[in-house]
Ligand code: SF4
Ligand code: SF4
């Protein structure tokens with residue numbers, strides 16, 4: 270691989286890499302505002318300027334300048350190296366680049382920083398970007414000067430509503446144009462542009478339009494300062510109180526990698542941010558996905574109930590036991606869910622096919638929906654592939670409805686509240702629903718047992734491309750909920766069986782080792798229990 274030198278360090282690069290990109294790959298940040306790895310490089314902020322040394326025999330590229338002679342108080346002609354934007358200049362074999370080690374570069378960064386802050390309002394105490402703002406970070410690293418400008422700063426529009434989700438503050442904007450380029454290059458909707466010139470510049474929405482669609486939140490995410498804020502997160506939390514878990518979006522089968530930001534003091538999720546993954550979502554997420562962090566709190570099942578009445582977990586298990594007493598295994602069905610993790614589905618498959626010895630395995634999830642060619646998948650479930658891999662022949666939910674109608678199935682244990690089809694008629698069977706969220710299946714169920722959401726336990730999901738991705742636990746379980754695989758184990762015990770798993774680690778080992786507990790290990794317990802009732 271070809272290399273160049275940055276401040277004496279050898280940096281490998283791929284042909285076509287800019288200096289900044291190659292450095293970033295090595296974990297070295299060259300300060301920047303306008304450059305973003307997923308967008309084109311306009312090289313307009315000048316924060317990334319570096320000094321490129323001439324090769325032996327080459328004439329140095331320099332600029333004629335006037336320098337203040339402090340003794341005489343006069344400006345005298347001088348020369349300084351002409352700096353070049355690291356975000357635009359391609360890396361070349363043998364190139365020698367100076368960043369931190371160049372006096373001229375350090376001065377340029379300091380001056381660009383001072384220039385960008387000339388008219389900047391003192392908004393940090395009320396700005397949502399505070400704590401993760403590039404202007405703050407770079408002032409500390411490259412600025413640290415006393416403000417020299419004594420004039421009234423230029424005032425510009427504040428709190429301009431760009432659309433249903435985004436608010437713009439022109440005074441905070443550094444005109445990096447990332448938001449414009451994102452809408453044009455990624456969202457394919459060039460609805461933003463810049464108007465006016467010099468320090469009257471501001472970002473504007475195309476006349477007659479508003480900033481809307483499926484990717485508006487990303488404009489806020491790419492904004493390096495507090496100029497764009499989402500109505501959803503605005504004034505809700507201070508980022509230094511938030512903790513982050515590596516998560517996987519549950520909104521569709523793309524399985525975008527995400528950071529789930531939550532406040533452990535209130536056990537509350539506050540936002541989703543994209544987690545870079547070149548192979549899945551690159552640097553992006555869609556609006557629906559970004560807002561789906563709310564599912565950690567909304568529409569939740571947090572206590573057990575039977576016949577519409579809340580009751581303790583133990584009492585609900587007792588109900589399950591009496592419901593299933595004496596039922597023949599061939600009349601029992603298990604309904605897996607493409608919305609739940611592999612581990613949860615594995616546990617239910619184990620209970621259904623190995624412990625109970627039933628052959629009736631169905632799968633459900635949310636129905637298909639909107640799709641596009643950018644990120645959003647038609648399949649609105651995060652783990653359809655994972656369930657297919659676990660039980661290749663799992664039948665769709667409407668087959669269960671037919672089997673219930675024909676009395677071939679009289680009892681069912683179902684994961685999740687979501688249903689891919691209308692479940693009218695399902696009440697004819699005795700359904701036990703193990704669910705984190707309310708839905709058609711919890712409505713039709715005789716007994717509902719509360720499960721934790723994806724945000725409250727670690728789980729593995731297989732996306733539409735077949736990639737296994739694990740989401741970390743962020744929140745503590747809410748109400749009486751427990752991970753679904755644990756609830757399934759408790760149901761198994763209540764039915765008189767001995768589950769072969771009691772820890773997530775054990776399930777993962779079994780899945781890695783082929784997936785199924787040998788039927789012989791559990792068959793006696795299954796047979797014994799079924800006949801005992
Ligand atoms: S609003 Fe943000 S992203 Fe857009 S130009 Fe201004 S600073 Fe850049
Ligand atoms: S594309 Fe799908 S997985 Fe990605 S953020 Fe949107 S809903 Fe979530």
Ligand code: FES
Nearest residue numbers: 301312314315356
């Ligand atoms: S990052 Fe290079 S000029 Fe803005």
